[in-house]
Amino acid sequence: MVEPDGAGYRVTWPALSGSLTRASAAKAQAVRFRCAPDRSTGVRLSEGVYRLSSDGPSDCVLETGDGRSFRFTSRTRHEDSVVDLAQGAFTEWSAMRQDVTIQAVNGRAEPIFSIARSETSGRGTPGGRPGRRDVVERSTAEDVRFTFPGAAGGFTASRIDGESQLFDYGFDGVVRRSAELMRMVDLASEQQRDPKAADIPAQAMLSFVQGLGSRGDRFRSSATYSGYRVTSPQGPVDIETLSFGVDAEGIDSDSGSGRVTFTASGLSLGSMPSLADWALRDITVSVAATSVPFKSLLQAIESDPTSAVVPRLAALLGQAGSRLEVETARLNMMRGSLDLHGSIRADAKAPRGVSGAATARLTGLGPLATFLRSRPQTERMADRVTAVEALGRAVDLDAGTTARDYDIKLGGEPVLLVNGVDPTVILQDAGP
Structure with a gap:
């Protein structure tokens, strides 16, 4: 209901409910939602363009197709948006919420997800196809906590900053993103219940690929986590800063491309203080893919x-x-490092379906072998480290240290050669 209110309007929104459904070859994906009534104030900016503002707590329930329900609430909320009636869409929006929680309906009392404060802002313009939008959105979240449903552990972050650019984005993407998010939550919970489950990493990768198809033909996305901690029965992992980015295009075709970047700095394994010198401290990875048949891959996974x-x-x-x-692939430890560069091609004519070449440099292998031999429980691992060291070419570095270089080739017979040698023979001689 819309009523005059001075120079503007007062809008009363009834309780909102609906269902978003997307059919696939495997099954229909349905996400149902219902939200409490809301009120907004509206101000005319120009012909057919209005600014809407809303204040009040959030209260919505999301139901997945497998019978689960989740309640989304916030203690406070302020939203501003600009709607263009000619476009039939919001062109700008922003929101601030405090004490956000997501809780399983008819589940345990404590929330599975909470945010102390969140802010989002974005804008949208007409895309290249009818009914599609080009969207840019930025977000921040403070004091984020997530608990794996049905399993011990979870993660926390003091702050998360994100940015996304979606091109030709359609409303069907909302359904797909919601469904894939719930799938990733399920996989994370399964991994915590059974860390040895070999099939979960592959399923997580499939869900990640499916998620690409929910963002339109082209998108860019990045996120940075500060003060990140993962807890599990195996012990905590702390990361000072964790960042990743994805840039992909041609997702609606069979000739797509993309780049993925990942960095983690200040890693700390609280469960293994004795291995502090050899535990990973910093990771930097950047990989780019070309000639990717995204369309056929997504159809096969569906x-x-x-x-x-x-x-x-x-x-x-x-x-x-x-x-x-x-x-780039660089892994740094307190007393060692790995640098890797290379190119791998999916090759239907190769013996194992891949061919390629890479170069790697390892440092710290000698001291690592000495350390492992000093501990009875890791003494046998030292022989394998020494075997890896023997495979490499010695290179003198500054300060009297020595690195080992490796030229790696894939796709021949044998499938893998390291500096012209089949590494499996040497590693087998070093023992299990």
């Missing part, structure tokens, strides 16, 4: 969203001649 589809995906990559460039 028809069989299990790890059984992996051979089919490998065949599609081989037929397309997809290539992965490892631009």
Whole structure:
């Protein structure tokens, strides 16, 4: 209901409910929602363009297709948005919420997800196709906490900063993103209940690929986590700063490309203080992919969203001649490091379906072997480290340290050669 209110308008929104459904070859994905009534004030900015403002707590319930329900609430909320009636869409929006929680309906009392304060802002313009939008959105969240449903552990972050650019984004993407988010939550919980479950990493990768299809033909996305901690029965992992970014295009075609970047600094494994010198401290990874048949890959995963589809995906990559460039891969420890660069091509004619070459440099292997031999429980691992060291070419560095370099080739017979040698023979001689 819209009523005059001085120079503007007062808008009363009834309780909102609806269902978003997207059919796939495997099954229909449905997300149902209902939200409490709301009130807004509206001000005319120009012909057919209005600014709407709302204040009040959030209270919505989200129901997934498998019978689960989650309640989304916030103690406070302020939203501003600009609606263009000619476009039939919001062109700008911002929101601030405090004490946000997501709680399982008819589940345990404590929330599975909470944010002390969140802010989002964005804008949208008409996309290249009818009903599609180009969207830019930025967000921050403070004091974020997530608990794995049905399992011990979770993660916390003091702050998360994110930015997304979506091109030709449609409303169907909302359904797909919600469904894939719930799938990732389920997989994380399963991994905590059974850390040895071998199939979960493959399923998580499939869900990640499916998530690409929910963001339109092209998108960019980045996020930075500060003060990040993961807890599990195996002990905590602390990361001072964790960042990742994805830039992909051609997702609606079979000739797409993309780049993924990942950095983590200040890692600390609280459960293994004795390995502090050899535990990872910093990670930097940047990989770029070309000739990716995104469209066919997504269709194959939709028809069989299990790890059984992996051979089919490998065949599609081989037929397309997809290539992965490892631009940077650096792992730093207190007393050692790994640097890797290379190129891998999906090759249907290669013995194992891949061919490529890479170069790697390792430092700290000698001191690591000495350390492992000093501990009875790791003494046998020292022989394998020494075998890896023997495979490399010695390179003198500054300050009297020595590195080992490796030229790696894939795709021949044997499938893997390191400095012209089959490494499996040497590693087998070093023992299990």
